[in-house]
Amino acid sequence: MMLTKLRTWLNRMTPAQMIVLYYSIAVSVAVILISLPISIKPGADWSFMDALFVAVSAVSVTGLTTVNISETFTVTGNYILMFVFQFGGIGIMALGTFFWLIIGKKIGLRERRLIMADQNQMGLSGLVKMLKGILVLIILIELIGAVLLGVHFLNYYSAWEDAFLHGLFASISATTNAGFDITGSSLIPYANDYFVQVINILLMTLGAIGFPVLIETKEYLMNRNKNHIHRFSLFTKITTVTFFGLLVFGTVAIMLLEKNHFLADKSWVEGFFYSFFQSATTRSGGLATMDMNNFSEPTLLVLSSLIFIGASPSSVGGGIRTTTFALNLLFLFHFGRGGRSIKIFKRELTEEDITKSLVVTIMAMIICFTATVILTITEDHSLTAIVFEVASAFGTNGLSLGITPDLSIIGKFVIITLMFIGRVGIILFLLFIGGKGENTQIRYPKERVIIG
Amino acid sequence: MMLTKLRTWLNRMTPAQMIVLYYSIAVSVAVILISLPISIKPGADWSFMDALFVAVSAVSVTGLTTVNISETFTVTGNYILMFVFQFGGIGIMALGTFFWLIIGKKIGLRERRLIMADQNQMGLSGLVKMLKGILVLIILIELIGAVLLGVHFLNYYSAWEDAFLHGLFASISATTNAGFDITGSSLIPYANDYFVQVINILLMTLGAIGFPVLIETKEYLMNRNKNHIHRFSLFTKITTVTFFGLLVFGTVAIMLLEKNHFLADKSWVEGFFYSFFQSATTRSGGLATMDMNNFSEPTLLVLSSLIFIGASPSSVGGGIRTTTFALNLLFLFHFGRGGRSIKIFKRELTEEDITKSLVVTIMAMIICFTATVILTITEDHSLTAIVFEVASAFGTNGLSLGITPDLSIIGKFVIITLMFIGRVGIILFLLFIGGKGENTQIRYPKERVIIG
Ligand SMILES: [K+]
Ligand SMILES: [K+]
Numbered sequence: 001m002m003l004t005k006l007r008t009w010l011n012r013m014t015p016a017q018m019i020v021l022y023y024s025i026a027v028s029v030a031v032i033l034i035s036l037p038i039s040i041k042p043g044a045d046w047s048f049m050d051a052l053f054v055a056v057s058a059v060s061v062t063g064l065t066t067v068n069i070s071e072t073f074t075v076t077g078n079y080i081l082m083f084v085f086q087f088g089g090i091g092i093m094a095l096g097t098f099f100w101l102i103i104g105k106k107i108g109l110r111e112r113r114l115i116m117a118d119q120n121q122m123g124l125s126g127l128v129k130m131l132k133g134i135l136v137l138i139i140l141i142e143l144i145g146a147v148l149l150g151v152h153f154l155n156y157y158s159a160w161e162d163a164f165l166h167g168l169f170a171s172i173s174a175t176t177n178a179g180f181d182i183t184g185s186s187l188i189p190y191a192n193d194y195f196v197q198v199i200n201i202l203l204m205t206l207g208a209i210g211f212p213v214l215i216e217t218k219e220y221l222m223n224r225n226k227n228h229i230h231r232f233s234l235f236t237k238i239t240t241v242t243f244f245g246l247l248v249f250g251t252v253a254i255m256l257l258e259k260n261h262f263l264a265d266k267s268w269v270e271g272f273f274y275s276f277f278q279s280a281t282t283r284s285g286g287l288a289t290m291d292m293n294n295f296s297e298p299t300l301l302v303l304s305s306l307i308f309i310g311a312s313p314s315s316v317g318g319g320i321r322t323t324t325f326a327l328n329l330l331f332l333f334h335f336g337r338g339g340r341s342i343k344i345f346k347r348e349l350t351e352e353d354i355t356k357s358l359v360v361t362i363m364a365m366i367i368c369f370t371a372t373v374i375l376t377i378t379e380d381h382s383l384t385a386i387v388f389e390v391a392s393a394f395g396t397n398g399l400s401l402g403i404t405p406d407l408s409i410i411g412k413f414v415i416i417t418l419m420f421i422g423r424v425g426i427i428l429f430l431l432f433i434g435g436k437g438e439n440t441q442i443r444y445p446k447e448r449v450i451i452g
Numbered sequence: 453m454m455l456t457k458l459r460t461w462l463n464r465m466t467p468a469q470m471i472v473l474y475y476s477i478a479v480s481v482a483v484i485l486i487s488l489p490i491s492i493k494p495g496a497d498w499s500f501m502d503a504l505f506v507a508v509s510a511v512s513v514t515g516l517t518t519v520n521i522s523e524t525f526t527v528t529g530n531y532i533l534m535f536v537f538q539f540g541g542i543g544i545m546a547l548g549t550f551f552w553l554i555i556g557k558k559i560g561l562r563e564r565r566l567i568m569a570d571q572n573q574m575g576l577s578g579l580v581k582m583l584k585g586i587l588v589l590i591i592l593i594e595l596i597g598a599v600l601l602g603v604h605f606l607n608y609y610s611a612w613e614d615a616f617l618h619g620l621f622a623s624i625s626a627t628t629n630a631g632f633d634i635t636g637s638s639l640i641p642y643a644n645d646y647f648v649q650v651i652n653i654l655l656m657t658l659g660a661i662g663f664p665v666l667i668e669t670k671e672y673l674m675n676r677n678k679n680h681i682h683r684f685s686l687f688t689k690i691t692t693v694t695f696f697g698l699l700v701f702g703t704v705a706i707m708l709l710e711k712n713h714f715l716a717d718k719s720w721v722e723g724f725f726y727s728f729f730q731s732a733t734t735r736s737g738g739l740a741t742m743d744m745n746n747f748s749e750p751t752l753l754v755l756s757s758l759i760f761i762g763a764s765p766s767s768v769g770g771g772i773r774t775t776t777f778a779l780n781l782l783f784l785f786h787f788g789r790g791g792r793s794i795k796i797f798k799r800e801l802t803e804e805d806i807t808k809s810l811v812v813t814i815m816a817m818i819i820c821f822t823a824t825v826i827l828t829i830t831e832d833h834s835l836t837a838i839v840f841e842v843a844s845a846f847g848t849n850g851l852s853l854g855i856t857p858d859l860s861i862i863g864k865f866v867i868i869t870l871m872f873i874g875r876v877g878i879i880l881f882l883l884f885i886g887g888k889g890e891n892t893q894i895r896y897p898k899e900r901v902i903i904g
Binding site: 361363365376387 | 750811817821834
C-alpha cells in the first residue's frame with residue numbers, strides 16, 4: 001500500500017524533480033557518512049550545519065568548506081569524503097546506471113531519460129555504452145594521477161601510506177574538480193613544484209572539459225590508423241576552443257593585472273605558473289597555489305567572471321558552462337552583424353540552443369545578484385569577497401577569500417543553495433521550479449513591443 | 453565636389469551610424485556652448501575634460517557631473533545648460549523633425565526611418581504627427597511644472613527671478629530626467645518639502661514612462677465620451693505595469709533594508725517619502741533628497757540594479773529599459789513552465805522581441821562589468837561606489853556616491869562612453885558596431901550543442 005503510493009508518486013515526477021530528489025538523497029547519505037564517529041577527529045569543532053555544508057560541497061564537487069578538512073577529519077574520514085565527492089563528481093546518474101548494469105538489470109526508457117536530462121545529452125542510443133565509458137575513463141585517469149602524484153609525494157612524506165593517501169586524495173580531488181585538500185592549505189605547499197601543478201592542471205582539465213570530448217577524442221585516437229574518417233561534433237569543437245580560450249585569457253589577464261602587484265617580485269617563470277595555474281583552476285577545479293587574498297581587486301573580479309562561466313557541460317564542473325558563454329558571444333556578435341543564422345565550424349546553430357544559452361546566462365546572473373545582495377545584508381565582509389564567494393559556489397569552484405568559515409547561518413544556506421543550483425544546472429533548475437507546463441490551447445494574436 | 457563626397461558618404465551610412473554621428477555633433481556643439489565665457493564664472497575650475505563630461509552628461513540627460521554646477525556656471529550658463537539637456541532629453545531626432553516641420557520641408561522616408569530607429573517605433577505612419585505631439589506635450593508639462601515650482605519657490609528665494617529660474621531649471625531637469633541641479637546639492641534642501649517632491653516625482657515619471665504611453669493616454673482621455681472603444685497597446689500595458697511595479701518594489705525594498713539604518717530615527721512619513729522619492733528617481737531621474745552615502749550596501753546594490761533597468765523605451769531615460777526587463781522575466785518564468793508562446797494581456801509576444809530583450813540584457817551586463825573592472829584598476833574607490841557609478845551612467849541616471857569629480861582621465865572616458873551607450877541604447881549600439889551585415893548566401897547543416 002505504502003509502496004504503491006510511493007511508486008505512483010515517483011512516476012508522476014518530472015525528470016528534473018527526480019534528479020533533485022536523487023541529489024537530496026545523496027546529500028542526506030553524505031551528511032550521515034561524514035558525521036560518523038570514525039570520520040571526525042575526537043574534540044573537533046563539528047556542527048550539523050558544517051556537516052550539511054561539507055556534504056553539499058562534496059556532492060556538488062565544489063570544495064568550499066566551513067572547516068579545515070585536515071584538522072577535522074580522520075584518515076578514515078578522508079577516505080569517506082573522497083568517496084562522497086567521487087560519487088558526486090561522476091554524477092549520481094552515471095553511477096546509478098553503472099549499478100543498474102552491475103546488477104544486470106536492463107536499463108529502461110524512463111531511467112535513460114533521467115540520465116539524459118542530467119548529463120544533458122541528446123538522443124538515447126549508445127547511452128549505456130557512453131556512461132560505462134565515462135566511468136572507466138575517469139577511474140583510469142584518477143588511478144594514473146594517484147600513482148604519479150603518490151610516487152612524487154614520497155619526496156614530501158616519509159611514510160609511503162601518507163604519500164599515497166595524499167596522492168590518491170589529490171588525484172581524485174583534481175579529476176572530479178572537487179577542490180578539497182588534506183594539506184590544510186590547498187596546493188600552496190607545492191607553489192614551486194611545477195610537476196605537481198602540471199599534473200593537477202591536466203587532471204582538472206580532463207574532468208572539466210566534458211565527457212563527450214573525452215569519448216570523441218578516445219574514438220579518434222583508436223580509429224586513427226583505420227582509414228576511418230572521424231568528425232568531431234560541433235559541441236566538442238565549440239567547448240574545447242572556448243575552454244582553452246578562457247585558459248589563455250585568464251593567464252594573460254592575471255599576468256597583466258598583477259604585474260605590478262603580486263607578481264612584482266616574482267621571476268618570469270614563477271609569474272607564468274602562478275597565472276597559469278590560477279587561470280586553469282577557475283574552470284571548476286578550485287585548487288590554488290597561493291592565497292587568493294594576495295590578488296588585487298580587478299583580478300578577483302575577472303576571476304569571478306571566469307568562475308561564473310565555469311566548465312564544459314556534461315562534465316564535473318558548474319557555472320553557466322563554456323558552450324553557454326560561447327553561444328552568447330556568437331549571438332551578440334551575430335546580432336550586431338544582422339545576419340539570420342550563426343555559422344561556426346561549417347555548421348549552423350539552432351535557435352533553440354541560442355535561446356537556451358541566453359536564458360541560462362540571465363537566470364544565473366539574477367540568482368547570483370540576489371545571493372550577493374542577501375550576503376551583503378547578513379555578512380560583514382567586503383563586496384569583493386562576497387562576489388567571489390558567490391561566483392565560486394555557483395561555479396562549483398571552491399576558491400575563496402577565506403570567508404566561508406565565518407558565514408552566518410543564512411549565509412551558509414545561500415551558499416549551499418548556490419552550490420546545488422550550480423551542480424544541477426540552470427536549465428534543470430528552471431524545469432524543476434517550472435513544474436509541469438501550461439495550457440497551450442488558448443491562442444491570442446501576436447503583438448510587437450518596443451525593446452531597449 | 454566636397455559636398456558631393458559628403459553626401460555620398462552620408463547616404464552610405466546606416467541609420468545607427470547616422471544617429472551616433474548626430475549625437476556626436478550635438479555633444480560638440482554642447483561643449484562649445486557650455487564653455488563660452490558667458491557660461492562659466494570667472495576663476496572657476498573648468499577644463500576641457502569637464503566640458504566634454506558635462507556636455508555628454510547633458511545631451512544624454514544623465515546628470516553626472518565632475519563640477520558643482522551652481523559654483524561653476526553663471527546664470528546665463530544655467531540657461532544654456534538647460535537648453536542642452538532639454539535638447540538632449542527630447543531627442544535630437546524629435547527636435548530635428550520639428551525643425552523640418554517648421555521650415556516646411558516634407559519629411560522624407562530616409563529621415564523617417566532615422567527617427568524610427570532612434571525612438572524605436574514600428575511603422576512609419578503617423579510619425580510626424582506623433583513627434584509633434586511629443587514636443588507639444590513635453591513643453592506643456594515643463595511649463596506647468598515650472599509655474600507650480602516657481603510659485604512655490606517664492607517661499608525659499610526672496611527675488612522672484614531666483615525663484616522662477618530655480619523653478620524652470622528644476623522642472624526641465626525633472627521632466628527631461630536630466631537630474632542636474634543648481635542648488636549645489638540636488639533636492640536635499642527640499643528633503644522635508646513634500647510638495648516639491650511630489651511635483652518632481654510626477655515630472656520625472658511623465659518624462660520616463662515613454663511617449664507612446666503619454667500619447668495613448670491623451671487619446672484615451674480625449675475620446676472618452678465619444679462612445680469610442682479605445683485599446684491601449686501591449687507596449688503601453690507592459691511598460692506601465694513594470695514601471696509602477698519597480699516603483700513599489702524599490703520603495704518597499706528601501707523601507708525594509710534601511711529600517712534599522714538610515715530610517716531608524718525617522719518617522720513613518722519621513723521614511724516613506726525618503727524611500728518613495730529615492731525609488732522613483734532610480735527610473736532615470738537622478739535627483740535625490742538625501743546623500744546616497746547614507747544608504748547601506750545592500751540598498752545601494754538594489755538601487756544599482758533598479759538604475760540598470762532604467763526607464764521605458766521611447767522616453768528620456770536610459771538603462772536596458774522596462775520592457776526589456778519585463779520580457780526577460782516573462783520568458784524566464786515561461787521557459788520553466790515549458791510552454792511555447794508567451795501570453796500576456798490577451799496577446800502573444802513575438803520571438804523576435806523576446807530574443808532582442810535577452811540580447812540587450814546580456815550585452816548591457818558585459819559592458820557594465822567590463823567598465824567596473826576598468827574602474828577598479830584606475831580608481832581608488834570602493835567596489836560599491838564604482839558599481840553604483842557605472843549603473844548610474846549606463847542608466848543615464850545621475851545618482852552618485854560622490855566619486856564623479858575624483859575620477860581619473862580614463863575613468864571619465866569610461867563613464868562618458870557608458871552615458872553615450874545608455875542614451876543611444878544597446879540595440880542601436882549593437883547595430884552601430886555590427887556594421888552592414890554579413891553574407892547570408894552560404895548555408896550549412898544545423899547541429900545541436902549541449903547548453904548549461
Ligand atoms: K570545485
Ligand atoms: K538622469
